[in-house]
Amino acid sequence: MVGARQCFAPTAVIKMLPAKEAETIILDLVQPLNSQQDAEIVSLEDATERILAKAIASEVDFPYWDNSAMDGYAVHYQDVADCTPDNPVTLEIVEEIPAGYPPQKTIESGQTARIFTGAMLPSGADTIVIQENTQREDNRVKIFASPEAKQFVRYQGSYYQAGNPMLRSGIVLQASDIAVLATAQCTELTVYRRPQVAILSTGDELVTPDTPLQPGQIVDSNQYALASFVKQNGGIPLCYGIIPDKPEALKNAIEQAVNQADIVLSTGGVSVGDYDYVDRILAELGGNIHIRSVAVKPGKPLTVATFDNTCLYFGIPGNPVSALVSCWRFVLPALKKLSGITDNVTPTFVKATTQNPLKAGGKRETYLWGTLEVIDGEYQFSITGGSHQSANLINLAQTNGLAVVPMGETSIEAGTEVMVMQV
Numbered sequence: 001m002v003g004a005r006q007c008f009a010p011t012a013v014i015k016m017l018p019a020k021e022a023e024t025i026i027l028d029l030v031q032p033l034n035s036q037q038d039a040e041i042v043s044l045e046d047a048t049e050r051i052l053a054k055a056i057a058s059e060v061d062f063p064y065w066d067n068s069a070m071d072g073y074a075v076h077y078q079d080v081a082d083c084t085p086d087n088p089v090t091l092e093i094v095e096e097i098p099a100g101y102p103p104q105k106t107i108e109s110g111q112t113a114r115i116f117t118g119a120m121l122p123s124g125a126d127t128i129v130i131q132e133n134t135q136r137e138d139n140r141v142k143i144f145a146s147p148e149a150k151q152f153v154r155y156q157g158s159y160y161q162a163g164n165p166m167l168r169s170g171i172v173l174q175a176s177d178i179a180v181l182a183t184a185q186c187t188e189l190t191v192y193r194r195p196q197v198a199i200l201s202t203g204d205e206l207v208t209p210d211t212p213l214q215p216g217q218i219v220d221s222n223q224y225a226l227a228s229f230v231k232q233n234g235g236i237p238l239c240y241g242i243i244p245d246k247p248e249a250l251k252n253a254i255e256q257a258v259n260q261a262d263i264v265l266s267t268g269g270v271s272v273g274d275y276d277y278v279d280r281i282l283a284e285l286g287g288n289i290h291i292r293s294v295a296v297k298p299g300k301p302l303t304v305a306t307f308d309n310t311c312l313y314f315g316i317p318g319n320p321v322s323a324l325v326s327c328w329r330f331v332l333p334a335l336k337k338l339s340g341i342t343d344n345v346t347p348t349f350v351k352a353t354t355q356n357p358l359k360a361g362g363k364r365e366t367y368l369w370g371t372l373e374v375i376d377g378e379y380q381f382s383i384t385g386g387s388h389q390s391a392n393l394i395n396l397a398q399t400n401g402l403a404v405v406p407m408g409e410t411s412i413e414a415g416t417e418v419m420v421m422q423v
């Protein structure tokens, strides 16, 4: 726990933690959902983007049966091992096997079956000759080229053998996984329940978007931004709306949220102003405060607290850009780990060439928003035009990358390398 701050003590006593250190502390605080108590059954149709809570093994081999990979003829390899265009071999066609129908006959030496892609290989045959290398004459076929032994046969179990591990728990199910599950005939799966994330906007100046603005008011954009962020990342947003800067009202709302949600995100009220009550209330409610400030711009005030290991609380700054940067940089890894995801929970940083000079104050790791593109196979970063102040959410729209100017550095020249966080 970072040293406790007196409620209205000077800000100088609050230690700004480097981003990486804060990320480590936060991830250490996160207790992933329990794969039994926090799991639910979903149908395959509803499983996309859900996180597997129970590893999957199939009771059936794949391919299920030996079958043909091509349209052609099923043969004994020995019968056709030496054919050439000048010295073809003629075989008797004893059966036609379309996909979906079991073969009725055993192929003897000198015989063949007409076969189609996906159809079961008849017993006796071990190789497929593609029809391009043949010429049919009634119930006979001439083979003009020798295949390789076992060519174009997809053997039972050659891709997967029943009982082996198929999909591990902790993965986010994508279309390719869904295909595997369908093939394994898993029509119902055990996935982690979605985490519940309470969202509170604090501030007397805030109104909902449908309210005509009175002087001094501002629309509560954070509620919508954070709800969207939570949904995008598999959580259930519990929208608590606007809570006034009144300690009692705020305390009640925070207490309720902490009791209801896995994660609570409040915005505003975490800096040093006289109406910034969040830290004090968290302490009064018995929260264990681990972080109060991070060396990140925008997003310096960040309170991270835990309640009896059942709820992780993020007191996020009110400025709208700071709020989203804090979510991308610090809340997302926590949300992913809590959700049961086991791999790649931390943000992805890629090396890019910046098209523009990047400026920073040097005291904090600075995140500048813009566009990340791949041009001629290399990442290029273009900073968004306009003000990069934390209140300017307008030019944050369509951002897909945040260029990072490290702490201690004040500029990065155009045309040089910069690390960019993908968002």
Ligand SMILES: Nc1nc2c(c(=O)[nH]1)N[C@H]1C(S)=C(S)[C@@H](COP(=O)(O)OP(=O)(O)OC[C@H]3O[C@@H](n4cnc5c(N)ncnc54)[C@H](O)[C@@H]3O)O[C@H]1N2
Binding pocket: 011, 201, 202, 203, 205, 206, 218, 219, 220, 221, 222, 223, 267, 268, 269, 270, 271, 272, 273, 276, 298, 299, 300, 301, 316, 317, 318, 319, 320, 322, 390, 391
């Ligand atoms: N003397 C100092 N003042 C400030 C410092 C400091 O170190 N010393 N830090 C500044 C920084 S950095 C930030 S970031 C903000 C953080 O302030 P709070 O988290 O306490 O947030 P508020 O004061 O409540 O609001 C800040 C700003 O954001 C607007 N806001 C708040 N909530 C919303 C919302 N839901 N939707 C849209 N906009 C919102 C609010 O109107 C304020 O303009 O503190 C600086 N001050």
Ligand code: MOO
Binding pocket: 296, 297, 298, 299, 300, 301, 317, 319, 322, 390, 391
């Ligand atoms: O850190 Mo504050 O978020 O600069 O605006």
Ligand SMILES: [Mg+2]
Binding pocket: 268, 269, 270, 271, 272, 273, 275, 276
């Ligand atoms: Mg404030």
